[in-house]
Amino acid sequence: MKIRIRLVYELGGPLLLIALVALVGSMMSIAQQANVINILVTATIVIGLYVFIGNSGVMSFGQISFVAVAAFAAGILTSPVAIRSTTMPQLFHFLAVTKISNLESLLLGALLGAVFALLTGLVLMRLSGLAAGIATFAVLEITYDVITYWNKIGPGARTLALVPVSTGLSVSAIGCGIAVLAAFLYQHTRSCRLLRASREDISAARGIGVSVFRQRLVAFTLSGAIAGFGGALFVHELGSIQSSQVYIDLTFTTLAMLVVGGSGSLWGATVGGIGFGIVDVFLRNAENGVALGSLHLSIPSGTSTIILGAFMVAVLILLPRGVTGSRECLERFSMKRFSKAVRLDDQDVPRKP
């Protein structure tokens, strides 16, 4: 019973936070809502990162590749067919003529992300440590170059425009919620527990027969699916996409969110994605001037990045395991109650003299 309550906290905490953010966002102006939507979409991608990095303990710089592939696929296939011949004249025929709905593009994004992750994972998941990190970075580089320079699959270095905007507040909140649910369900599977065992002690895990490669591949594929889903949400949020938007900046921003929040828990990923996003938006708005009641706050142009960096360093020095300590929502609280209950149960057990 106590364990079930812990699970309710574990799932309910992130979902409640997302709902709260969406609720507050719904009271804002349309311009400010755009920021909230961006925060929720970015949080979805961060949760995608968590599924692999958090559970496996292997650093990956390649997840934004899955975001990129899904975002461009979703964007191209939902953009007006008539405009594709002028903006992307060299496009493959099937890409030039196929049109899908926005909802279908979300599913396609998840599918493409999963397939791409599976294919790359078949090679990369055999690596560990620094080699794995560098190899995933190489995937990011290759994906970026292909998207930027191969005009048969997209607009190249140009921005893809006229993508229908459908990621509103409710869609972004639901999307983020789905990512949380998927991550939650996965982390309670046997596969994830085996993966976590390999994270804690890879030799011991192998010693008891865990196929580290297989478990990592499963997590990497699911992570790719969530990242791809996030990518499709992303392109329908802005109505346009350029390859540079899904490259280094987004990679390090989302990784920073995960690390600051606490990479070892779903709660950490959600809090990191949303909390870091809020601070980022606040500081960027402050560069243009923000009215806080009667107080007008304005910081010099370009300082938001410096402040954000300093904030990140401060958090990591004070809290190396992230602001949540890589614990699930109210984990300490529920664990204390659980321990207390166990102690009480123990007292009821007749002891041998």
Added chain:
Amino acid sequence: MFTVRSFLRKGSALAIMAVLALILTSCSSSSSSSVAASSKSNTSGKGPVIIGAVIDQTSYMKSFDDPALNAAEIWAKKINAAGGVDGRKIEFKVYNDQLKPALTRSDALKAVAAGAKILWVTCDVDLATPAVEVGLEHGLLTVSPCTSTNQMGPERFGSLGKLAFTFGNAPESDGAVLAQLLMQHGWKTATVVTDHSLSYFVSVCKYFTHDFTLMGGHVVSQLSFTAGDHTSGQVGTQAASLPSAATVLCTTTTPSLPTFVTAFRTAGNNKPIVGPWSIDGGFWEPKNPTISNNIWWSTFASVFGDDPNPQVRSLLAELQAKGEAPATGGFVTGPTALQGIVAAIKDTGGSLNGAKLAAAMQSFKNLPTLSGPVSFSAAFHSVVGRPYRIIEVTNGHPHFVELLSPGKYASER
């Protein structure tokens, strides 16, 4: 015991903090507003014409966006002092998008919410797209002062793009004027060097090659590099060895241009190096006067104090006095765009309806502006055929040489 760590570690506390921060961000964020004071003293009873400028004031487009806007704001003050447009003052509401796409979109939405009837966007269509789309979705006339591509219009944005214009030159025109320059000086053979990092560079060199060949010129060789690939020096040395009368280089100032020029001159070639507006400014030149010599480019205006138009010189002096000296001649596109907007408002009898303003703008034929005559058409929402200022660098000193039109091939497009 209370510690910072224990406090921060409490996830619930953090969640509350996050939501509080979110609420704080919902507090109205304001833009910097210029010419606002004068708008309050509007005597006609009509509200101001609000132009929402969503531009970069932080990142690498700052050097293009800021001078154009600063010059436009000076120009707007003059218009307002003379009674405004149709009795209405012009007011800029400025938002710094920092080239962040999400921020660009939300800033554009803020501008619309603040009553902007015209959207003014950054000088690169790819970076401006999130803002342009907001302008088009809301039926606003959407203008870029110095985007140098015809993509700022129906070519990129389909039928919605009828509302989008740029007062920068089309690459068709930029390529044509370079061909004209070479032929005029009797440089009938050329090496063409293309930087593949931007489609603008590729287009300019493509149109140069096309027009130059039609005019009887001969392209000896086509070379290329991509900015950042560290090969511009090698390409410079290779270009220097070719037997052409001039080398046409389509790239921008940094990081490749100084390396290319140094390698080219060091290899012993002192023949002309010619480039489009993207190499304007002179700030990038190597200090050695024997290297920074015989370099030519076309631009909107001379920033070296010798522009043939006294109004341009006066505006430049005003900007310099304010500590806002522009690096390139692109600053005149700001007042030019404003002149275009004012002319369109007058043509529509004072309407701020985006479709009406766009229709009026599309019908411009040689509209006199600070940067020269401006024409648009259904096919071209960027400027073709406007005369260019030709700048030459002699022993490290850039100076105005002549006004040059792009010629008949550009006009025929």
